[in-house]
Amino acid sequence: MKYLSCLLITALLILPRFCWAEIYSITIRISNHIFLPAEIHVPANTKIKLFIINEDNTAEEFESGRLNREKIILGNQKTTLFIGPLKPGEYSFFGEFNPKTAQGILIAK
């Protein structure tokens, strides 16, 4: 019984992978503590693979409360993270280490 429920939980976790086959990829650069581009447009209700390239020598932390994401990107490194599927709307994000300049918005349509 224990094994059966473990198997069931694993199946439930893995199965949805096959339902959203479509993944939309997009790249943002960080340069001089600014996101480039600072406004990105993505399709709604689609899973998004976000590449972030940090061209600065200093670390940055990509953060967004509404997107529920947080990740450190060290200086001169790049990283990947997944967001969504999102409902249509505007989702702001920022660089926690340089919140004055590193501000951006993601628009899902």
Place this chain on the structure above:
Amino acid sequence: MLLSSVIIILREMLEASILLGLLLTIGQLSQQSKRWIIYGLPIGMTGAIIYARHLGNISLWFNDAGQEVSNALINIIMVLAIFTIIFVKKTMIDWGYTSRLLTFSMTLLLVLATLLEGAEIYVYLSSFIPQSSQAYPVSVGALIGASIGASVGALVYYSLTLIRQAIALSAALFFLALLAAGLLSQAIQLLIQIDWIESRQVWDTSWLIAENSLTGQLLYATTGYESTPALMQVVVYFFVLVTAAVIIFYKKPPQP
């Protein structure tokens, strides 16, 4: 730069500081020696520096998912340690090595919390202090943030020592349970972020309490508040909380 430095350090310190306050209360109530702090803090800080220095390589593991995987793993171990403490303290079970098990779990928790939060602080400070123009505001901000963070932990400890012992223990254990629920929910969030788990957002309360507001940050540090959690996070959160609450508040029926 000064203000963001205060906020970053305070944010990282809050959770670890509240945890330390709770552990101190539990240690005090069980009349344990405070040796675990003497070991735990320096080991945690050293671990933080080593972890932060290797973060560049760790991040690359599993196709850029190393940071999430290792953080999620640390969170899960912390949850297990919290459950060990709750279980041992509530059941008063005596296996002969119970007291050592309790000390070990408390040390482990302190080490891992210091490691996780310390590593981020190290990454931030080592990134901006070498830039001469930023060194001063960043350092002053860090000091202010760290002091406020430490004060909150002290506040937790002293307010719990003021109330009756039996209640104080249950309260401290319940707050630990809240932290555990938040930690596990956060581990799930990290696994969703790297697409290892699939789960959609259930609600959005950012209009009510934004995560980056002061209230949001305090709630995040104490209860693991998130404005836009995924379904799996909510399920896991309440599962942990209810299980822990049952252990903490269950009273044995009196023997006839």
